[in-house]
Amino acid sequence: MAFDPGLAQTLRDALADLPVTEKKMFGGLAFLLHGHMVCGVHKGGAMVRVGKDRYAEALALKGVAPMMFTGKPMVAMVDVEDASVADDAVRGKLLAMALATVRDLPPKVAKPAKR
Numbered sequence: 001m002a003f004d005p006g007l008a009q010t011l012r013d014a015l016a017d018l019p020v021t022e023k024k025m026f027g028g029l030a031f032l033l034h035g036h037m038v039c040g041v042h043k044g045g046a047m048v049r050v051g052k053d054r055y056a057e058a059l060a061l062k063g064v065a066p067m068m069f070t071g072k073p074m075v076a077m078v079d080v081e082d083a084s085v086a087d088d089a090v091r092g093k094l095l096a097m098a099l100a101t102v103r104d105l106p107p108k109v110a111k112p113a114k115r
């Protein structure tokens with residue numbers, strides 16, 4: 001498995017009261033709310049969608065770094081060390097940022113099936 005199932009369960013438990021769905025993506029597992037990615041797990045940690053407005057605040061938290069994709073930082077997404085995901089306070093702050101970001105977005109409309 002390309003990601004830590006224990007880390008996935010930690011996020012699953014933290015989001016249990018919400019209508020999130022799970023989707024395998026990029027060798028990891030993403031948690032989505034109304035079709036928008038909130039967070040996910042990948043080999044070596046977790047990623048959280050904190051939004052551009054909350055990006056600097058998220059980076060100030062322990063164990064949080066820019067999410068890198070093809071050598072460039074993905075502004076609005078952060079990479080989180082396992083220990084910080086396990087920390088209730090850090091995880092709570094990051095998920096609050098992520099949920100506020102996603103709740104500001106309109107629900108995604110399902111794409112029609114390809115023929």
